[in-house]
Amino acid sequence: MKNSYSKKMLYGIEQNSPAQQYIPGLDALRTFAIIGVTLFHIFPDTVKGGYLGVSLFFVLTGYLLAYTSKSEWETGSFNLIDYYIKRIKRIYPSLLIVVFTTVGIYHFLAPDAILAIRSEVLSVILGYNNWWQITQNADYFTRITNASPFTHLWFMGIELQYYLAWPVIFLIYTRTVRLRGKSADGAIFIAVLGIVTAVLMPMMYQSGQDITRLYYGTDTRVYALLFGAAMGLYSKDGKNITMLGGYGLIKFLVFALLLIMVIAAYWLMDGENAFTYQGGMLIITVAFCILLDIIADHSLNIGKYLDISPFRWIGKRSYGIFLWQYPVIFLFNHKEWNQQPFYELIELTAIILLTIWLDAVLMYISRYKLSYIGNRLVIIQCAVFMVITVSGISLMGYGCKEIVVSASNKKIDTQLQAKLAENTAALEEQNNLNNQTDITDVPDVPQVKLDGAICIGDSVMLGSATEIRQALPASYIDAEVSRYVGGALDVAKRLNGQGRLGNIIVIALGTNGPIAGQERYEAQTRELLAYLGSERQIFWVNVYCPDLKWQNVNNEYLAKIAAQHRNITIVDWYSLISKHPEWLVKDGIHPNDEGTVQYAKLLHDSMVQALAAQTVIVHHEKE
Template identity: 40%
Template sequence: MQKSQKKSDIKIKSAKTYLPGLDGLRALAIIGVTFFHLIPNVFAGGYLGVLLFFVITGFLLAYTTAERDHRGTFTVPNFYAKRVKRLYPELILVVFFSVGVIRFLVPWAVQGIRLEVASVFLGVNNWWQIAQNADYFKRIASASPFTHLWFLGIEIQYILIWPLIFWGGKQIKKRRGFFAAWCFVLLLSLVSAVWMPICYQITHNVTRVYYGTDTRAFALLFGACLGLLKYERDASRKRRPRPRRAGIKITAAFWGIIALVVVSYVFIKGRYAFVYDGGMALYTLAFGALLAMTVDSRLTFGRRLDRSRVLKWIGSHSYGLFLWQYPVIFVFNNKGWLDHAAGGVLALVLIGALSAWSAWLVDFVEKRRWQKPFKKRGFKIAAVAVACAAAAVCGLGLYTTLTSKNSRAEVQQALKSRLEKNQKAISKTKDGTPIYPWTDPPKAKANYKGTGNAARASVKNVTIIGDSVTLDAAPDLKAKFNNSVTINAKQSRHIGDELDWVKKQRKHHHLGRTVVISLGTNGELYEKAVKALLKVLGPNRSVFWVNVYGPELDWTRANNDYLNQLAAATPNLTIIDWNSTLSAHPEWLWEDGIHPNPDGSKAYADQIYNAIEQVQTK
């Protein structure tokens, strides 16, 4: 990540032209991301800090490239070499050190981790994570200490293509001038920004939209527009303008955007359709305005941010803070150490200490400081000992990665076979139509509010829509409902994937008056997709939604909280609390900790049946 760029990378001709305030903006970004990872239910919008990082990275790459090209010192090999030196030493240390430690603390998390680590170093981790939705049996074990490194994949891919984009702009500038070249980069940014909502509408898959390089590149390219514009103005000035205090309007705009960012870190949840239908593009514009005001040499905002030693330290160590935070939070979460506030504070302290340590260690090794004389011999011995110990742990991590085997492979294969068998069974039809056709329900009762009994709920002629959890329990569901049920369940299903099937069933009057939904295991329940499904089902059906169990899944609590809020606002919706049931009976699960074993499948079917029967008698 381009978050702790050296001062030498952002100079024009002398140290006097250093761009102040960037560390303060990096600090604002990393604070949001860190608290989103640590307490996502409080800082639900902290992921927006990623956008600010993207804008800063795009800005710095464009600014420094234009400056070096102007001096005649820019070469593509040199550019790549600097980026590799900036990104990889600390990344290698964090990944292998983390694997070496996690091998003892959370051993299951490093089983079969080779492909994930390879995707991180090859710079394609975002696409690797998108692919996990296609291969479910990698995904059920994908709770990982390196989930956050999708971000680095996008940055590495952008770094690879940036020299080509810059060359294209340079050719346009020679023929048409700077404005045409600038518009070329801006057009690329607009294409990506427009593609995000289109892709969201087409796929209904937030994972694809959120992790895709094509859907996220607009922030990097918009930052590049600002960087090129900034350098062009700086290079055209004969002398540097003297800083002055901004007027009331500009000052209000600057601090207003910061206030907006802080508020958004709390309230703008990732499930909101607004985020993908243009919200991210709007926030990118806001971050761009914030960056432009910060680096404007005629204003003093950047110098004000630099006065805070805390923000400056956080910003200068933001890359290390980003790399270390998820491994630390992952371990703390799995060990139950985040159940109390003290655990969260300790995690933050440890993240800060590790980021400072890794930055020092990389510098110690890169500059061969052990060869230089130390004022105190004892310090030199301690420093070398620490470096050797770190090398030993990293070596263990490398060995663990190369030799990792998934000890759960046999269990997963057995589960896979079971699901494939169940999938074939529930797909059987007569003459191409569902086994139990029925007509649409009559108009709802006038007084059903609070009962969920919109169409006189019944345990007969029920439609159940679910993912692999439902698929796993399909035989028990059929037996419990005496075959008076149609089950549509698929592995790896996200909310939105079921919509076309539901529309088709309703069109042909094959949708039950009582509908059970069991979705939310494979990712967040996004507002737009949920409301689209409920709209198709209509207010005259009794709808039951099975909530989510998965302590290792980041979105479990958010999904269940959302479902409770949804039920309170939707009279014909009843929540089936599968989460509480499994919390009391973890022995009802297979080894993956998500899918019900034979005892769990029976309990799952019983709970759904009993919930419908209870509403039916109201």
Template identity: 35%
Template structure:
């Protein structure tokens, strides 16, 4: 094909390594500080944008130099992706096999999904049942994004050849219109699926809902290298303020854009993709100053190793959580140090493996004044890696095909309990709280209970309970203790979903005096969501919030601290301390260390009953005192 000379098609675009560095920093901070960097996951969208952009750039360059080949394209990606992925996978499994073998259940199928490039769809299938989302926490949860990129690599040669065909047979406008149409459809698909009622899990993990960033990256890549565009140099009059505003928007979104908010899927992710497109395009433009700034040595160093940093971070974090090392003060700094060392080694090793001209530089990173000691350290590191690789292969071979057997029992229990709730009668028509009058003749609602553990009137009759799968696992025991309670518990209930349910029940008049809350297992309890709940409930409803327990849940401590903080802000809140009660009693829980078994469910209900009795006794004493004064 005849094309005019491409002055921009150099082997490397300066500045993009800096963007990779920013993306990997955002993702790492999100994994280590999920409560503070709520939107750090947006770094993945920036990675997608860069991948799409560079895919186009590389393809146009190969095409221009008559070196375009689908076989070469796939081989290059395989050599770049799979050696590091396989090494990280086997080393991780080897370490876990030695330190935490129970965590390897079902690992073979997960590894197959990683190698096969469909891990995101595998995770969607696993998360279709909520208990697997909790019990199925994995050291490879983050590989979903790599799977989406692999799938895009698979279809890209087809898309590119269609683009070339249209450009040759029709026109440049027709070829760009084809890609633009695909991109617009992809952008619209995520909010459409959200309004169709699709769960957040497939929205976040699905190739169909996340491919918009890759397609837009490819589209701006064509804009960057297309001959007709560069006949006349584009003007960037307001590039600097636009670039700064886009970066500020990214920082703010990385801090505040919670992945549980509906805005994220209606406009947040698509909107940020557009912002990332602007950032990538302006960074790549040589006539602007951003390219030089993004080539700063620290950014370039991190960006060059971003893939290895991404692969290692979640396995290391998972090991710390699994072993309880996340209780060590400042453990995040230790994790960062370990990730950096492992990433430097892996990057050096794979670069040396596939490029004979590339020196093996790991020894320089660990070089000491005494060269003999340095060599010994290097050899020990290599031997350890080889040992873990061998153990990893053995561990993968011996890993149970399925998760621990009692998870099947847990699923059956959750399904059965959900049916019990569906079949139970609605409590909205039950007797009025007037029947809860005590032996005293005083109206219980007219008494000041501020001196007790809960400032609002408490009664066991006609209570409403709203919870997630932990409460659902305890339904039968709760019904034994509180036969006239209205229990509304379901799998996959997040904190925002729970708050929405409470607001709806308040609006319908179903909550009259005492509300028991049992959600918080599936995400962070934010101050904003808690205040939204108490605004709906008001001061006259007594709230009993059962705190959460889960050794592998990174938000356990944060949520329980938040509940204690809320008791100081809302006098009508009492915390039921299930976390302290169940700690040290593993035999009360299923193998996921989150959901109560039969013994645990009985104690769960009993603890709630004891807490209610204590507060009711305090309030009865206040009523007796008030009656005596009258």
């Protein structure tokens, strides 16, 4: 039977070609993929492995793209220009509508959330968003819904890059077939290429590292697309094997077992676990390939049983559902609507309604008759869409100033941004000074020396840099926006190589992501402390970021390591600032002018008191 949707302008991640036989069950697989991704985005702490649905999308895209390309090539109808035009028509109408409509809506509802959106939107449209996010240290699993309305579109970056490269890969396939005379040999070449890229992730993984590069990298994720492509190039019509036959029954049982395994992985395979990158994601991707192979076997008819109306409806609209997720979820978090009862259900309803609206607009734009919505209503919807979208486009051109991202991964307001930039420039000059000063103005403590104190921190410290230099004139401050604990070790090694790393170290990290709760984070902290050694006095400023899930985990872990190491003292910023929210700027994390003074004073007083107490202890021990 012919695909009943083939005469319509379909939007979505690679659909079945109109020229090809409809494969029952593929919409069910798309549904399975989008359900996992959606549940992960809405319930990240419950459906921990739902992100694996993205790998299934990759496999399906690779399969259908290769399948249709092969069929067109065999009939002499494959054309490079037509190929790119088809890809553009399938991807960009929906993508552009969602992106610019989102920017327009945010202009009215949350303008402060799109202050720094221009470079990100350009990376989405031009197809390199995954690499852009890598440069931003945009950890997908620590940021979840706090980063941007477009955080999830790293996926489109890999898709678009693959679309661009596919003609070259397909050319190699066709040349191989012509030389060898066998279609299977070309498919095997693609499969081998997939295997080679599949081992990159396990090989590149190192305990304690930031997994952003591995998760977002085109080179470490393209294997799923190549595996799907190899299957599409090798695909044949299924043989007449009945379900009751031994081979068919085995396939059915394998299908059921793999489906159970993948569902379990959706719930259990945490994206922050080492196993995910040491082979777990690869195993699940292979499972997806086997599920696809069994469904594509027409003789088994499993796809026919799965080809029910709800699955077809969701599967056909999986791309739209995917595109609308983060814009909705991020807005709910930004406006704190997620404090309302049943907000998850409201989010899901909004995503579905926006997807239906997108479907209607696309159908109307493509001038096809709508059978389920009156034309007058669609005209009104399109008029509203035009107003919002034009607003979004205009904002992209004129209204979106480039502002750096804050330590909490929220957008920094203009005043704070200016201060951070000013402090960054000032530190470059002041850190070249080597003045040393005896510091103490705390009553009832002996005179102590804070000569050469090294301060390593993120934007919270950077915002207070001027006040810290006043409180600790002899200090050297190295602070930057969005720094994670993993970046502190490189700073310490560099300063040590320059002969600057003294005996007093101040660390203010832990706001931008977890430093505990997962082995890779704790390994970063242990490695840093091991490098600094037990002879140096370490002062670690704990964190205040109440909207982020790692605040309490990080502070508890810091208290724990301080109890285990005599040379570590906790500077309790959390206890002080939690009583004085008026000392914070709008984001609720960075200190304002009064807050920076108090931050520096707390740091100074905590250091002096701790060092004075140790001086007294040493004096008594000598006596």
